[in-house]
Amino acid sequence: MSEAFSFRLLAQDGAARRGEISTPRGNIRTPAFMPVGTAATVKAMHPGRVAATGADVVLANTYHLMLRPGPERVARLGGLHRLMNWPGPILTDSGGFQVMSLARLRKLTEEGVAFQSHIDGSRHMLTPERSMEIQHLLGADIQMQFDECVRLPCSDDEARRAMELSLRWAARSKAAFARAPGRALFGIVQGGASKPLRVESARALVSMGFEGHALGGLAVGEPQAVMLDMIETAEPELPRDKPRYLMGVGTPDDLIEAVARGIDMFDCVMPTRAGRHGLAYSRFGKINLRNARHAEDVAPIDPASDNAATNSWSRAYLHHLVKAGEILGMMLLTEVNLAYYQALMAGARAAVAQGRFADYRAEVKEGWARGEGAA
């Protein structure tokens, strides 16, 4: 913890990094996975259990929270940390991605995005200035610039237009950012699947002076190779002494490959969403608890895990809960998945510190390849 927002690079092994972000609300060990707390709750998880999985920071969605309960209301209620009972750091996204994927009747202009709520059809406007204001009202420790994220594949013209708009919005976000002690603003590199555009975006952002940098507009339908190519392209442009955040990513394999390329932070709904649908992520790869072969399997998901949800209940019980549609099945499997994502990041941090990240990467992939029976 510290009064100011800061990042320390503690070790490097190839491009893989181990570091620590300090904020007044606590430290974030990197590489870090941030569980997604969409509507001010990591779905199906008690906040105490989120912390118990090893998460240092959670993400909350500006788009969802601006619609319900509303940022002014959250501020009146003492901010997001108090509302959720999550004392640690919170990162909020800018709303840019979700307004384009969820909202109705969107209209994008230089000013921002006008849209209708997907909940009740009410009309709203998101601009860089309003996004900064909302994130400030929520009380975010790390705010994200307002940006436009295009779906892939898209034309270079379209990617350039959105990237340049995002740069102008980055400048407006920075100007509107209400600087408060210990709070940080990250810029977002855009540019679709174009290397020159990614480089141009990164250089322009770096010159503006953000506290951290994100890669946006990836894991939006493109092959993993394209995503990794974009990381490799942008990474050398980003300052070593600031954290790098790959937004909305991804599978355990995506995380390991991105860490190998110098990424420090991730968020993704995958572990929580999969947990609500009967899927477990583990050292042995993905385990589908709906499968009848688990009906009498007394083994837990992973007896070697130090997480209670992972080591204390049998696959047979989880299978039963999933088949019966029981909420406890969602609760336990969400925790299993978040604990696995955290363990994967903890392993990466330890491996970088020991200078054996390449071995670690090979070992975890070997475990996934061996498959779920191989406990």
Place this chain on the structure above:
Amino acid sequence: MSEAFSFRLLAQDGAARRGEISTPRGNIRTPAFMPVGTAATVKAMHPGRVAATGADVVLANTYHLMLRPGPERVARLGGLHRLMNWPGPILTDSGGFQVMSLARLRKLTEEGVAFQSHIDGSRHMLTPERSMEIQHLLGADIQMQFDECVRLPCSDDEARRAMELSLRWAARSKAAFARAPGRALFGIVQGGASKPLRVESARALVSMGFEGHALGGLAVGEPQAVMLDMIETAEPELPRDKPRYLMGVGTPDDLIEAVARGIDMFDCVMPTRAGRHGLAYSRFGKINLRNARHAEDVAPIDPASDNAATNSWSRAYLHHLVKAGEILGMMLLTEVNLAYYQALMAGARAAVAQGRFADYRAEVKEGWARGEGAA
């Protein structure tokens, strides 16, 4: 804890009793409320949190578990305690009530009830012998005799027929009960809303020698006064040195009134079901968290409660979670309600010990009458 099943009456105040049931799996402080763990899970509750609310024992449903995952499978998996990770005592019902309320194409004969599963239409038969076998396979610490429960109102003829059948089934249940160290079998008093039938049923059961006695077929649509009348009628017939269990009851007021009339044990889905529908039970009565007036209410459900779900999150947050359909809302409100039911029983136990149960009853009712704003 003890090797044998036993009951000690520790104090009495009027008809209200404080006692303790000892089983090899732990003690049950009475009056006791047993959370309902229908399908081997107290819905939306982590077993650790169930224990944290103060519950000593949970109930599981024979009907649900015989259909899924099946009693033989549960036995192969090491029994219900191990499956659920609930180390404390478990009481199972006989399946009699739910087969009549949930199953399809029921056919009742002297032998038992043939029916089709409400899940997949598969054909099954429940008899006193099979009910005992299932409850044994599940590993229940307290088993219930197989009985027939009629809906109220019903004719005296119908009530007599079902009561007499239940007595014959009680004898068959007792004969089939696989006596194991520390396990108990309870008989169930039937007789509808007829005092003579209730007395006749109670006397016949007492002469058979069960470890405890239940009142069944109440809280099935009749006014509370009828239920209390039936308790007052049966209670003097029941031995003082054995526990009395009022099945499927009820509201906090039902519980207090039944404790006042000598009842020791309760179970009901009300607190768990209400919690999943946005309703909280509290010292201030019932609180509907859907109500817009809670939207900016920073007060927790009850700041004086020692339960975290009850004292740590604001009503505004619970309102938000309920409106957004978030699972955490169900989780927290279920815990709030179970904690309140346990606190109500703990208060009753303390009041009986201090010889001030009448005052306690008046105080809790006064709190409910004052209403939710009166924190």
